[in-house]
């Protein structure tokens with residue numbers, strides 16, 4: 001896949017995304033849409049799943065309506081609500097995350 005799939009924009013210096021990666025020479029932190037990235041495993045929930053995020057002891061799960069789902073191997077896709085997509089941001093149409101992308105590519 002192209003590493004530019006799902007590119008939205010470069011992250012701003014004060015965005016929290018920036019803290020999630022050590023930035024190496026020649027790369028910058030970009031905001032990407034996981035739903036547009038091939039093999040990200042993330043899809044829009046289309047089966048009225050419930051959020052599987054563990055919210056307490058004893059494996060208690062969130063159970064709010066899922067907005068997205070993540071393929072988790074043999075167990076299929078697990079749903080997650082807008083509050084619990086592992087630190088990603090659900091915008092209503094996109095699932096934003098961060099990625100290191102090379103300076104000088106299509107985003108420049």
Ligand SMILES: [Zn+2]
Nearest residue numbers: 051062081084
């Ligand atoms: Zn949840």
